[in-house]
Amino acid sequence: MIQHNRRTFLKLTSTALGGLALGAGTAAGATGADERFLVDLREVSASEIPDDVEIIHDLSAVDLLVARGDAAAVGGAAATTPDVTVYQANGGVAAEKTGPKASGDGASHNHDGPATNTELQWDKRVQNVSDLTDKPGDGTPIHDVTKGAGTRVAVVDSGVYNVHPDLVDVVNEELSANFTTDGLDFRPNGAGSHGTHVAGIVAATNSNDGPAGGVLGTAPETELLSLRVFSGVEGATGDTLAALVYAAEQGCDAANISLGYPYPYVDPEEFPVLLAIREAYRRVAEYARSQEMVIVNSAGNDGLDMDAEGILSLPTEVEGIFGVSATGPIGYGWGDKHDDNEEKWLTGDRLEEETTDPAFYTNYGSAVDVSAAGGDADLDALNGGVKGAERDLVFSTVNIVEEDGSVVSGYGWKAGTSMAAPQVSAAVALVRSLRPDASAEEVESLIMETASSAEGGETYHGAGHLDLKRLVKAAE
Known part of the structure; x- marks a missing residue:
């Protein structure tokens, strides 16, 4: 496999950053x-x-x-x-690829043929979330203990396509809301499938009855609020702050915000407005904590040392916001050590890099509380069309816009700290389902205390890598 480095992610960043002007412009582009x-x-x-x-x-x-x-x-x-303008995924997803549509009749699980959808979910299989087809390892699956029932998670993002077969009845339509000024509802509007992908990571129910089945979230019995803050690829800081305050007032256990202010807009001396924005998020985070809601945010996809001089990565570096870095494998079901038996994709010497290895794009430093599965990529292989190279990304629900403008349900791969944060937001739901009276501080502490050590240490993983087995056992 071809080696990669942390800065080459810029070649694959999908969001144009040229329109961002923190110093002079506003989110609306008006003066x-x-x-x-x-x-x-x-x-x-x-x-x-x-x-x-x-x-x-x-x-x-x-x-x-x-x-x-x-x-x-x-x-x-x-x-x-x-x-000022806020962007998805702190500057765009590190990599993405659209997969199959959610269509077909009947259901079958092929153990040695084409992989079913859940077999592409290395992030769920390695955590033994459920009794997935050909799952590696053994022991009691997480979902035998809890599926997050009785909890609520806000997805503050580009909107959730709630008619997806794996998200039907997951989203509370009455409490979901649009915080932009475009006059539409909480569903996606020109901002792609980012929010739908995040929602699937948290709470997909694997309800699709097509030949390949569906995908499964970490907390499929939690209730989601889709709080849309993007209309197109850009959002506004004020809309995001409003959505977070609303989520806290609606009794959400966690609010997931996979967004931020990307490089080069990270130097508070060059862009002093960042200090005022930090203070605004600090107040909101303090309020959220008073309502016992955990705000979980992606650490960013710029490969930045957040402890370096002249770096302020928002909103991750805000007191009271739980920061998550990303990890992922290289070689999941493809490459020189590929094996056609899906059961072996996560075992033995099949992986070039482990699922807990830091992703090439992830920000790092003391603002990281834990790491979680966000996906990694061999960019040369991915861009070169090498079969299966996309499998190192995170596979989840998406909404696909057809040529005629219609929207259909589907599945796709994305990699980024945006995919890591919802793994932790779902973990909050699991804890609260077992300990409904636990404070936000107690939930965060439990996630950190049960995290596992991983290559790269505190610099890349904070307290460690999210470990659902240890977390759920400690929360029982």
Whole structure:
């Protein structure tokens, strides 16, 4: 297999970053009388805000407002902050590939023929989530103990395509919401399948009755809230903050935010607005904790040392936000050591790199609390069309836009810290299903205390690699 390095991810980053302007622009791309901005109610009273300033989100619970109008007319310089653009996956997914559609009749599981969908889920198989076909190892599957019943997880993202056969009845449509200003609902709108993929990692039910079956989430009995903050590929900081406050008020056990402000917009000296944005997230995280909700965020896909001088990776480096780095295998069911028997794809010497090895793109440093499965990639093999190279990515639910504009359900591979964070958000649901009265701090501590050591140590894994078997046993 061809070697890769941490910086080559830029060749495969799928989101264009040229339009991001933290220093001067706003999420809406407007200036003057039509700009979007945050209002700090600790610096100016709400009664002092002119009538011609539109309040988009009232976040007075954290002393903030999200507004549109002329920021110069609202208090002094300390009273407002530009509502800057936020992007999916801290700069885009590290790699992705669309897979099969969710169609077909009947069900069969082939042990030695073409892999079924769950057999492509190395992230679930290695954690022994359920009694998956040809699963490696032994012992009691996680789902024999808990499937996350009685819990609620918010997916703050690009929207969830809830008619997917593996997500039907998983999403609470009444409480799901759109926090953008595009006037549509909580389902995806031009932002791809990122949120649907994340939702499947958390709570897919493996309900598809097609020939290859469906996919399975870590907590298939949790309830999801789809809180859409992207309309197209861009979102707004204010919409994200509003969604997090809403999630806490709706009693969510966890809120998953696989988003952020990517390189090169990480230097607070060059972009001082980052400090104000950090403070806004800090207040929201503090409020979430007061409501006993855990905010889980992807560490970022820029291969950055977050402890280095001039690096502030948001919102991961915010006190009270649980940061997750990504790991993944190289050689899962393909390459020189490939074996046609799926049972052996995770065992013996079949892998060039283990599932717990740091992914080439992941950010790292002391802001990482734990690592989890986010997928890895041999980029030369993946870009070169080598058969099976996509299997090192994470396989989950997606929504596919057809040429005629119609949307259908399907499956696909993505790799990124965006895929690692929902593994942990689902773990929160598992813990809370067993310990409903556990505080947010207790849940986080239990996840960290039961994490396993992995190659790369604290720098890449924080307290360790997510270990569901140890976690569930400790939570019982």
